[in-house]
Amino acid sequence: MADTPRFLSYARQCIDSDDIAAVAAALQSDWLTTGPRVKQFEDEVAEFCGAKGAVAVSSGTAALHTALFGLGIGQGDEVIVPAMTFVASANCAAYLGARPVIVDVDADSLLISPKSVEANISKKTRAIVAVDYTGESCDYASLGELAERHGLPILSDSCHALGASFHSRPLGSVSDLTVFSFHPVKHITTMEGGMILSREGKYIDRMRSFRNHGNNSEVSERERVGTWYYEMQMLGFNYRLSDVQCALGISQLKKLPDWLENRRKLARLYTQRLTDVPGVIPLSTRAPSEHAYHLFVVRVKANEFGISRDDLYRRLREKGIGTNVHYMPIHLQPFYREQFGTRLGQCPNAEAAFSEILSLPLFNAMTESDVHRVVDAITEVKAF
Numbered sequence: 001m002a003d004t005p006r007f008l009s010y011a012r013q014c015i016d017s018d019d020i021a022a023v024a025a026a027l028q029s030d031w032l033t034t035g036p037r038v039k040q041f042e043d044e045v046a047e048f049c050g051a052k053g054a055v056a057v058s059s060g061t062a063a064l065h066t067a068l069f070g071l072g073i074g075q076g077d078e079v080i081v082p083a084m085t086f087v088a089s090a091n092c093a094a095y096l097g098a099r100p101v102i103v104d105v106d107a108d109s110l111l112i113s114p115k116s117v118e119a120n121i122s123k124k125t126r127a128i129v130a131v132d133y134t135g136e137s138c139d140y141a142s143l144g145e146l147a148e149r150h151g152l153p154i155l156s157d158s159c160h161a162l163g164a165s166f167h168s169r170p171l172g173s174v175s176d177l178t179v180f181s182f183h184p185v186k187h188i189t190t191m192e193g194g195m196i197l198s199r200e201g202k203y204i205d206r207m208r209s210f211r212n213h214g215n216n217s218e219v220s221e222r223e224r225v226g227t228w229y230y231e232m233q234m235l236g237f238n239y240r241l242s243d244v245q246c247a248l249g250i251s252q253l254k255k256l257p258d259w260l261e262n263r264r265k266l267a268r269l270y271t272q273r274l275t276d277v278p279g280v281i282p283l284s285t286r287a288p289s290e291h292a293y294h295l296f297v298v299r300v301k302a303n304e305f306g307i308s309r310d311d312l313y314r315r316l317r318e319k320g321i322g323t324n325v326h327y328m329p330i331h332l333q334p335f336y337r338e339q340f341g342t343r344l345g346q347c348p349n350a351e352a353a354f355s356e357i358l359s360l361p362l363f364n365a366m367t368e369s370d371v372h373r374v375v376d377a378i379t380e381v382k383a384f
């Protein structure tokens with residue numbers, strides 16, 4: 001074997017023989033799509049997160065769309081969304097004819113700034129999307145207080161934060177609705193997949209109908225009670241998640257506690273080793289939350305480190321180490337500039353971060369020696 005070390009990607013799935021056996025069993029069962037494993041997966045994730053209800057859907061993006069529909073968002077409404085997130089967090093409002101209002105993040109944590117939310121609330125505001133960026137919980141004490149004062153629901157885009165908590169309360173039990181993604185780079189995977197959790201069990205029927213064309217029952221339910229009759233009562237989509245995918249999700253969920261522990265351990269090691277690398281600074285974390293570490297983001301201060309973020313990205317790639325940038329702020333995306341008139345200067349903290357942030361490798365099966373390899377490579381790049 002050649003001794004070139006394998007390419008270390010910034011994120012990757014972890015699939016073992018138990019997962020494969022679970023998927024094979026589902027493939028040989030009576031149900032390929034909506035069957036008993038969908039409900040089991042919903043119930044198990046809801047229990048893990050302390051939520052009263054859950055709806056599994058075909059992606060995290062579908063989950064965001066379904067959640068905002070569940071909240072009754074529509075034409076002419078405004079939805080507040082932080083600048084530092086994946087485009088889907090804002091697109092879901094646009095799908096429904098609403099206006100995503102992009103607000104700034106805190107300079108240190110890069111989490112949605114409650115002050116910036118407050119400054120952007122208008123008569124048309126109908127919801128706040130809070131993104132638990134990197135896996136760190138937003139400041140739900142401040143956000144909850146102002147949401148309550150304005151009578152607004154909070155939808156958490158917790159696609160980075162399965163297993164995170166705020167003041168010991170797991171995400172899923174904190175906001176009105178919480179969304180997760182099961183894309184292969186996330187904590188657990190169903191290949192494509194997502195879920196909406198409802199803290200109080202509200203909006204569940206409406207969201208379940210939305211995932212199935214707006215029909216008022218599902219095939220498995222009609223078969224159970226012995227009727228062919230259903231009605232379409234609203235315009236929905238086919239956003240169903242299959243039983244086979246849920247079999248994978250159920251199997252993956254069993255390993256989540258160990259994976260979270262590993263991610264936290266690796267993040268501590270990164271933080272400790274990077275104290276000796278001036279100019280490569282991990283994002284600051286806040287005390288009252290337990291971080292789920294989907295991403296380990298550093299800020300590359302070019303004048304201290306000697307090399308820009310983009311050069312570091314390229315040099316690490318040459319050394320077989322994959323990194324990534326999460327994200328170009330939403331308001332700088334051409335679509336948002338053209339369709340919604342967003343502009344440079346609108347969210348200074350997100351813009352300042354954008355030129356410096358880099359996500360270092362972090363995934364379930366990563367080891368401490370991988371972390372040493374990454375930090376050694378960063379140190380070599382600097383010395384070169």
Ligand SMILES: *Cc1c(COP(=O)(O)O)cnc(C)c1O
Nearest residue numbers: 059060061086088159181182183
């Ligand atoms: C992954 C992700 C999504 C979208 O999830 P998909 O399953 O890829 O559709 C939405 N928001 C955030 C913050 C994400 O990281």
